[in-house]
Amino acid sequence: MAEILLVLGDVLDLVDDPAIAGDKAHRYYSPGAILIEDGIVVEAGIAAEIKQKYAPKLALEDCRVIDHSGHLITPGFIDTHIHFPQTEMIAAYGEQLLSWLEKYAFPTEVQFSDPAYAKQIAELFLNELINNGTTTALVFGTVHPQSVDAFFSVAQKYNLRMIAGKVMMDRNCPDDLSDTAETGYTESKALIEKWHNQGRLSYAVTPRFAPTSSPEQLQKCQQLLAEYPDVYLHTHLSENKAECEWIKDLFPHEKNYLSVYDNAGLVKKRAVFAHGIYLDDSEYQCLANKQAALSHCPTSNLFIGSGLFNLAKCEHHKVTVGLGTDVGGGSSFSMLQTFNEAYKVQQLQDYKMSAFKGLYLATLGGAKALDLTAKIGNFLPGREADFVVFHNAPTPFLAFRLAKCTDLHERLFCSMMLGDDRMIKQTYILGKPAKNAAFYASTLYSSNNAQEELA
Ligand code: GUN
Ligand code: ZN
Numbered sequence: 001m002a003e004i005l006l007v008l009g010d011v012l013d014l015v016d017d018p019a020i021a022g023d024k025a026h027r028y029y030s031p032g033a034i035l036i037e038d039g040i041v042v043e044a045g046i047a048a049e050i051k052q053k054y055a056p057k058l059a060l061e062d063c064r065v066i067d068h069s070g071h072l073i074t075p076g077f078i079d080t081h082i083h084f085p086q087t088e089m090i091a092a093y094g095e096q097l098l099s100w101l102e103k104y105a106f107p108t109e110v111q112f113s114d115p116a117y118a119k120q121i122a123e124l125f126l127n128e129l130i131n132n133g134t135t136t137a138l139v140f141g142t143v144h145p146q147s148v149d150a151f152f153s154v155a156q157k158y159n160l161r162m163i164a165g166k167v168m169m170d171r172n173c174p175d176d177l178s179d180t181a182e183t184g185y186t187e188s189k190a191l192i193e194k195w196h197n198q199g200r201l202s203y204a205v206t207p208r209f210a211p212t213s214s215p216e217q218l219q220k221c222q223q224l225l226a227e228y229p230d231v232y233l234h235t236h237l238s239e240n241k242a243e244c245e246w247i248k249d250l251f252p253h254e255k256n257y258l259s260v261y262d263n264a265g266l267v268k269k270r271a272v273f274a275h276g277i278y279l280d281d282s283e284y285q286c287l288a289n290k291q292a293a294l295s296h297c298p299t300s301n302l303f304i305g306s307g308l309f310n311l312a313k314c315e316h317h318k319v320t321v322g323l324g325t326d327v328g329g330g331s332s333f334s335m336l337q338t339f340n341e342a343y344k345v346q347q348l349q350d351y352k353m354s355a356f357k358g359l360y361l362a363t364l365g366g367a368k369a370l371d372l373t374a375k376i377g378n379f380l381p382g383r384e385a386d387f388v389v390f391h392n393a394p395t396p397f398l399a400f401r402l403a404k405c406t407d408l409h410e411r412l413f414c415s416m417m418l419g420d421d422r423m424i425k426q427t428y429i430l431g432k433p434a435k436n437a438a439f440y441a442s443t444l445y446s447s448n449n450a451q452e453e454l455a
Contacts, residue, residue: 001062002037002038003037003038003039003062003064003431004035004036004037004057004058004060004062004063004064005034005035005036005037005063005064005065005066005385005431006033006034006035006036006050006051006058006063006064006065006066007033007034007035007036007065007066007068007073007387007428007431008031008032008033008047008065008066008067008068008069009031009032009033009067009068009069009070009071009072009073009389010028010029010030010031010032010070010071010072010073011027011028011029011030011032011033011034011044011045011073011379012026012027012028012029012072012073012074012359012408012412013026013027013044013074013075013363013364013378013379013380014026014027014075014356014359014360014363014364014365014377014378015027015364015378015380016364017357017360017364017365018354018356018357018360019315019357025356025360026356026359026360027044027379028408029044029045029046029047031046031047031048031069032044032045032046032047032050032073033045033046033047033050033051034050034073034379034385034387035050035054035057035058036385036431037057039384039385039430039431039432040382040383040384040385040430041379041380041381041382041383041384041385042054042057042381043381044379044380068389068425068426070392071389071390071391071392071425072389072390072411072412072415073387073388073389073390074359074363074387074388074390075363075364075376075377075378075379075383075386075387075388076133076134076135076136076363076376076386076387076388076427076428076429077132077133077134077135077136077335077362077363077366077388078134078135078136078137078322078323078362078363078366078367078369078370078376078377079129079134079136079137079138079323079324079325079335079338079366080137080138080272080274080293080295080322080323080324080366080369080370081138081140081234081272081274081295081297081322081324081325081326082137082138082139082140082324082325082326082327082330083105083139083140083326083327083328083329084121084122084125084126084139084140084141084147084151084164085108085109085111085112085118085121085140085141085142085147086105086108086109086140086327086328086329087121087124087125087128087327087328088108088121088328089104089105089108089328090327090328090330090331090333091328091331092104092328095304096240096242096304096305096306097239097240097242097243097304097306097329098240098242098243098246100304100329104328105328105329106173106174106177108328109142109143109167109177110174110176110177112141112142112144112146112147112150113144113146113176114146115146115149115150118142118144118146118147118149118150118151119150119153119154121150122150122151122153122154122155123154123439125151126154126155126158126160127436127439128333128421129160129333130158130160130427130429130434130435130436131333131421131424131427131435131436132333132334132335132336132420132421132424133334133335133336133388133421133424133427134333134335134427135160135161135376135386135387135388135427135429136160136161136162136163136366136367136370136372136376136386137162137163138163138164138204138232138234138272138295138324138370139151139162139163139164139165139204140164140165140167140206140208140234141164141165141166141167141206142166142167142177143166143167143168143169143177143178143179144166145166145187145190145191147166148164148165148166148191148195149191149194151164152164152195152198152201155200155201156198156199156200156201158429158434159199159200159429159430159432160200160429161200161201161372161375161376161384161386162200162201162202163201163202163203163204163232163234163370164201164203164204164206165188165191165203165204165205165206165232165234166184166187166188166191166206167206167207167208168184168188168205168206168207168208168213168217168220168221169184169207169208169212169213170184170212170213170214170216170217171211171212171213171214172211172212173208173212180217181214181216181217181219181220182220184217184220185220185223185224188203188205188206188224189224189227191203192224192228192231196228196230196231197230200384202230202231202232203228203231203232204231204232204233204234204272205221205224205225205231205232205233205234206233206234206235207221207235207266208235208236209235209236209237209239209243210235210247210250210251210257210260210261211243211246211247211250215264218260218261218264218266219264221233221264221266222264222265222266225265225266225268226265230270231270232270232271232272232370233266233268233270233271233272234271234272234274235261235266235273235274236273236274236275237257237258237261237273237274237275237276237279237294238257238258238275238276238277238278238279238283239274239275239276239277239301239306239307240277240304240306240307241278241307244257244278247260255282256279256280256282256283257278257279257283258273258279258283258286258287259283259286261273262286262290267286267287267290267292268290268291268292269290269291269292269371270370270371271290271292271293272292272293272294272295272322272369272370273287273292273293273294273295274294274295274297274324274326275294275295275296275297275300275301275306275309275326276294276296276309277301277306277307277308277309277310278307279310279313281313281317284313284314284316284317284319285317287317287319287320288317288318288319288320291320292320293319293320293321293322293368293369293370294309294314294319294320294321294322294369295321295322295323295324295326295369296309296311296321296322296323296324296342296361297309297323297324297325297326297329297330297338298323298338298341298342298344298345299325299326299330299331299332299337299338299341300324300325300326300329300330300331301345302331302341302344302345303329303330303331304329308345308348308349309342309345310349311342311346311349311351311353312349312351320365320368320369321361321365321369322361322365322366322368322369322370323335323338323339323342323358323361323362323365323366324338325338332420333421334419334420334421335362336415336416336417336419336420336423337419337420338362339355339358339359339361339362339416339417340416340417340418342358342361343358343417354409354413355409355412355413355416356409356412358416359412359416363377363378364377364378365377384430385428385430385431386428386429386430387427387428388424388425388426388427388428389424389425389426389427389428390415390419390423390424390425391422391423391424391425394419394422394423394425395422398414398418398419398422398423401414401418402414402415
């Protein structure tokens with residue numbers, strides 16, 4: 001029998017980009033309701049109207065009401081760029097991209113040849129995403145296929161919609177993190193066959209970035225995309241000035257950084273390029289023409305000193321943009337803190353970013369970047385019921401500040417600017433509550449003898 005859920009609260013979602021549709025881009029129902037059947041949204045609206053329209057369904061014996069009245073409810077957050085193996089080295093001090101990779105990222109990633117270790121970190125990572133209200137992410141593994149097996153098996157256990165892939169990297173990296181054009185291809189292919197479109201899981205072909213993939217390997221990536229047209233392409237682009245200079249040395253005949261990927265046939269719908277800071281107009285235009293997306297990762301761009309992302313240029317050229325945390329280059333798992341930094345990055349460029357635009361980037365914009373708007377990103381009928389409930393009083397000070405808010409925009413702006421995981425009262429996956437406080441007192445910590453400390 002169908003499982004019917006009526007969720008009560010102040011329901012807010014985006015049905016368009018505020019830069020295009022203005023105030024019509026968001027819908028707000030207060031007091032509102034979302035009717036959910038077997039984990040799928042039937043309809044969201046004003047609570048009284050939903051109750052009246054669906055009275056026969058709601059009279060069924062097994063209908064349950066989840067009451068978050070007075071609390072903001074939004075779609076689950078979508079993180080369009082993150083590295084699960086870098087969980088343990090978040091907040092690594094003092095380096096910029098290329099030396100940061102050598103000093104911190106590569107030595108950390110070597111450990112993921114061990115499947116048991118990979119699984120332990122995947123558990124911690126996915127619990128931390130849920131804790132922060134993130135219900136879908138586009139995720140880097142390491143070069144080891146077992147890192148992706150571990151990640152997907154844990155994501156599957158939690159019923160999460162996740163996209164991930166094994167890093168492909170055949171040059172300019174440590175030997176124990178290197179594949180070859182051929183093994184990168186065969187290992188990726190085997191993972192696609194095993195995991196792609198298994199339930200809520202999808203695969204992304206994941207060359208790390210052009211400096212660590214030979215032209216032969218980039219060609220192999222294209223071969224995978226041709227063989228499996230609905231898999232994703234996930235990589236980095238124009239993040240850091242020294243990286244961009246290196247591209248000129250490595251690919252002297254290419255017009256610009258993006259053309260390295262474009263001439264390899266990798267710029268397409270379902271291709272997501274992290275960062276995209278140092279782009280010329282032709283690169284923005286190429287991304288827009290090919291319906292590829294950029295992932296804006298502001299905490300990372302500030303933390304490792306990369307530069308300022310130009311959102312106005314993306315809007316001008318109609319480039320699809322999502323938000324990414326880029327943990328461990330990024331300094332927070334929280335998409336609220338990611339908005340906080342995105343807002344400041346835009347302030348420095350005289351662009352006033354509204355909270356509605358921020359929520360758009362964290363939900364529907366992310367869904368668009370991942371070509372998943374038919375499944376996630378808002379509460380239109382037929383969408384999967386992944387959503388978050390905001391606290392009104394996560395800390396005494398925030399209770400005080402939020403009580404001073406006089407309209408929806410101020411409430412949302414303060415919640416996003418000042419919030420982190422404490423702002424997320426609950427995270428629902430397909431209509432089921434998923435925040436798991438018990439997790440942090442369990443296996444991972446007991447292995448460090450930290451159980452008593454927590455008790
Ligand atoms: N470019 C290539 N690899 C990486 C990485 O791991 N993190 C970031 N931020 N940029 C990269
Ligand atoms: Zn990254």
